[in-house]
Amino acid sequence: MSAFPSDPSPSTDARTPLFDRMAVIGMGLIGGSVARRAMGDHGIARELVAFDADPAARDRVRALGIAHDVPDTLADAVRNADCVMLCVPVGAMGAAAAAAMPHLRPGAILTDVGSTKQSVIREVQPILRPEIGFVPAHPLAGTEHSGPDAGFATLFEGRWSLLTPVDGAAPPEAVVAVEALWRRCGAMTRRMDPAHHDKVLAIVSHLPHLLAFTICGTADDLEGESRSEVLQFAASGFRDFTRIAASDPTMWRDVFLNNRDALLEMLARFTEDAQAMARAIRWGDDDFIVDRIERGRRIRRSLIEIKQA
Ligand SMILES: NC(=O)c1ccc[n+]([C@@H]2O[C@H](COP(=O)([O-])OP(=O)(O)OC[C@H]3O[C@@H](n4cnc5c(N)ncnc54)[C@H](O)[C@@H]3O)[C@@H](O)[C@H]2O)c1
Numbered sequence: 001m002s003a004f005p006s007d008p009s010p011s012t013d014a015r016t017p018l019f020d021r022m023a024v025i026g027m028g029l030i031g032g033s034v035a036r037r038a039m040g041d042h043g044i045a046r047e048l049v050a051f052d053a054d055p056a057a058r059d060r061v062r063a064l065g066i067a068h069d070v071p072d073t074l075a076d077a078v079r080n081a082d083c084v085m086l087c088v089p090v091g092a093m094g095a096a097a098a099a100a101m102p103h104l105r106p107g108a109i110l111t112d113v114g115s116t117k118q119s120v121i122r123e124v125q126p127i128l129r130p131e132i133g134f135v136p137a138h139p140l141a142g143t144e145h146s147g148p149d150a151g152f153a154t155l156f157e158g159r160w161s162l163l164t165p166v167d168g169a170a171p172p173e174a175v176v177a178v179e180a181l182w183r184r185c186g187a188m189t190r191r192m193d194p195a196h197h198d199k200v201l202a203i204v205s206h207l208p209h210l211l212a213f214t215i216c217g218t219a220d221d222l223e224g225e226s227r228s229e230v231l232q233f234a235a236s237g238f239r240d241f242t243r244i245a246a247s248d249p250t251m252w253r254d255v256f257l258n259n260r261d262a263l264l265e266m267l268a269r270f271t272e273d274a275q276a277m278a279r280a281i282r283w284g285d286d287d288f289i290v291d292r293i294e295r296g297r298r299i300r301r302s303l304i305e306i307k308q309a
């Protein structure tokens with residue numbers, strides 16, 4: 001195993017690059033944001049190479065100038081890289097890792113940014129070469145936009161990036177190096193068990209998106225005048241749902257299908273709680289209704305206090 005960086009300086013302006021050559025695979029919102037950050041003077045990589053399966057995206061990355069090199073094949077992109085970051089939809093992680101694997105140089109770090117962690121680990125670990133360190137990660141930052149134009153270098157500032165390392169899949173120095181990478185992207189890092197990660201994300205990210213897509217579908221199913229009034233008078237709570245409902249269909253289809261158990265469990269709990277609220281409204285249970293609203297307000301206040309709102 002080659003020497004991984006041993007000084008995981010949390011400083012975002014450290015000038016000695018963590019990596020000599022870093023390859024980002026999948027140049028959408030997240031890959032494009034990491035690439036823009038790495039092209040800045042943040043001590044991430046001396047050379048940033050980018051690849052996307054979509055030729056139009058590769059052309060756009062070239063036009064935007066957000067990578068030093070944009071080869072036409074994945075093999076050329078990952079060859080000689082000491083860090084390869086997969087930024088493709090979670091349903092494509094296994095195929096992207098398999099395509100990269102034979103071309104990775106011994107000692108390279110393979111990492112990913114997928115929104116689900118157990119599924120990515122399930123797909124990558126069995127095909128991992130022993131001399132490659134695999135460090136799964138997930139930055140908790142994003143927007144409803146996708147594609148190479150959507151990224152920006154400050155996306156991860158002040159946000160969490162969760163690492164879900166697996167025993168035997170990477171040497172400790174590789175995990176430390178990926179932590180340092182995210183800190184230089186401006187993020188705070190924490191290590192977490194992959195199953196726990198998927199449970200937490202099911203409630204804080206996956207269920208809210210499911211609800212947003214569903215409420216927009218319900219509104220869209222309304223007939224006649226009510227439906228047109230939804231759009232006309234949408235400057236209300238509904239509008240806030242439409243922001244996340246505008247997110248990429250491929251990404252979210254893959255997230256839902258790859259975190260099925262945790263998401264269905266959270267949806268079942270939510271449905272029970274929604275039924276309890278329905279019952280309170282039917283029987284005029286003021287105390288119950290006020291208690292639920294106050295809980296919502298408390299959660300919002302806490303998020304503002306910890307600067308995550
Ligand atoms: N969007 C978010 O808010 C967010 C936040 C954190 C993590 N993530 C995760 O990051 C990953 C990327 O999401 P995104 O929002 O950047 O998506 P995106 O749609 O903006 O970009 C994905 C890119 O991957 C490319 N791609 C697809 N399959 C490929 C393959 N096999 N090889 C190479 N390129 C391929 C697509 O052409 C596209 O350009 C996903 O796994 C997602 O779950 C997303």
Ligand SMILES: O=C(O)C(=O)C[C@]1(C(=O)O)C=C[C@@H](O)C=C1
Pocket residue numbers: 114115139140141142143144204205206244247
């Ligand atoms: O802010 C948004 O638009 C997002 O959807 C970002 C968000 C989230 O749900 O918080 C989406 C998916 C992720 O894996 C991480 C972050």
